[in-house]
Amino acid sequence: MARDDDYDAELERLQILVVDAQHEMIEAGRRAVIVFEGRDAAGKDGAIKRLTEFMAPRQTRVVALPKPSERDLSQWYFQRYVAHLPAAGETVLFNRSWYNRAGVEPVMGFCTAEQHEKFLVDAPLFERALVDDGIILIKLWMDISRKEQAARLAARVEDPLKRFKVSPLDAEAQVRWEAYSAARDRMLATTHTIAAPWTVIKTDRKKVARLNVIRLVLRGLGARAPAPDRAVCIPGDKAAGRLNA
Numbered sequence: 001m002a003r004d005d006d007y008d009a010e011l012e013r014l015q016i017l018v019v020d021a022q023h024e025m026i027e028a029g030r031r032a033v034i035v036f037e038g039r040d041a042a043g044k045d046g047a048i049k050r051l052t053e054f055m056a057p058r059q060t061r062v063v064a065l066p067k068p069s070e071r072d073l074s075q076w077y078f079q080r081y082v083a084h085l086p087a088a089g090e091t092v093l094f095n096r097s098w099y100n101r102a103g104v105e106p107v108m109g110f111c112t113a114e115q116h117e118k119f120l121v122d123a124p125l126f127e128r129a130l131v132d133d134g135i136i137l138i139k140l141w142m143d144i145s146r147k148e149q150a151a152r153l154a155a156r157v158e159d160p161l162k163r164f165k166v167s168p169l170d171a172e173a174q175v176r177w178e179a180y181s182a183a184r185d186r187m188l189a190t191t192h193t194i195a196a197p198w199t200v201i202k203t204d205r206k207k208v209a210r211l212n213v214i215r216l217v218l219r220g221l222g223a224r225a226p227a228p229d230r231a232v233c234i235p236g237d238k239a240a241g242r243l244n245a
Contacts, residue, residue: 007207014214014225015054021223022091026059029088031135034217035097038142039180040173041152043203044095045165047142047213052093061086064095077101077119078126086135098123102187107179108172120190127196138220140213141188141200141236145244146177148204181245188236198236199228200243208232 025032034051036044052060063084072080078098086092096104101119105111111119131137144152153170156162173180192198199216203209212232218225234242 007211010211011050011214014211014218015050017218017223017225018051018214019054021218021221022055022059024223025091025221026056026089031086031088032091032221033086033130033135033137034091034093034220035099035137035139036093036095036142037097037099037103037140038203039144039149040167040170041149041156042142042144043206043209044142046206047140047210048093048095050210051214051217055091059090060093061090062093062095063097077115077122085130098126099187099191102191103180103183104169107176107183108169120186123191124193124196127191127193131195136221137196138217139196139198139236140216141184141198141239142203142209143200143243144203146174150174178245181243184243185240188239192236198239200234200236200239202232202234205232 036048038044048062052062061084063081065080065084068080081094081098084092084094098119101111101116102123106113106116127137153173156165156170188198188200201209201212201216208229209232212228215225215228216233219228
């Protein structure tokens with residue numbers, strides 16, 4: 001989609017399908033969790049905004065949790081995420097999730113090596129329990145190149161409307177690029193399962209990525225939708241060697 005009018009028309013068409021799919025989910029009392037993960041500036045916010053723009057406000061929640069409190073740190077790791085899981089008819093989107101412990105926390109030293117290893121064992125079990133209970137679980141990893149990330153992070157600093165997107169950790173994203181790559185590869189290798197698979201989305205072209213995210217979500221919800229672009233969307237178990245290293 002090279003032209004804006006083509007993009008806008010396809011986006012509207014997909015958003016109508018999202019509304020229809022969510023109406024059916026609400027009527028049937030189904031529950032969905034959509035996990036958005038990826039490096040800083042990979043396009044999570046933009047994709048979530050377009051996906052949820054016309055979704056039902058009362059049955060749609062976007063969860064972006066702050067830094068854990070001392071109380072949070074004393075609990076079972078997954079506990080504060082469980083509190084935000086959906087009830088019947090609800091769709092919950094996590095803008096970063098329990099997978100903080102597979103990326104940011106070990107790379108930045110916010111958890112121990114033992115805690116990281118335990119998470120990689122426990123996460124598939126936790127997710128299997130969610131799926132077995134009837135929750136639709138869709139996991140998306142947004143993959144951005146180092147050059148594009150640097151450009152987007154720099155643009156944030158210059159744009160006064162993006163003040164709330166600037167983080168003290170932004171500088172570490174480039175400095176620790178290789179460490180984040182290694183953590184990502186380990187995460188995909190250990191937590192991509194039949195019950196809860198990952199899909200990687202190439203995001204250097206924002207608009208193309210957004211359209212493909214919506215197509216993936218629609219199909220994950222069981223709706224009839226155009227097939228995602230295989231050059232943009234890669235199954236997690238086939239991502240080795242195809243991601244931005």
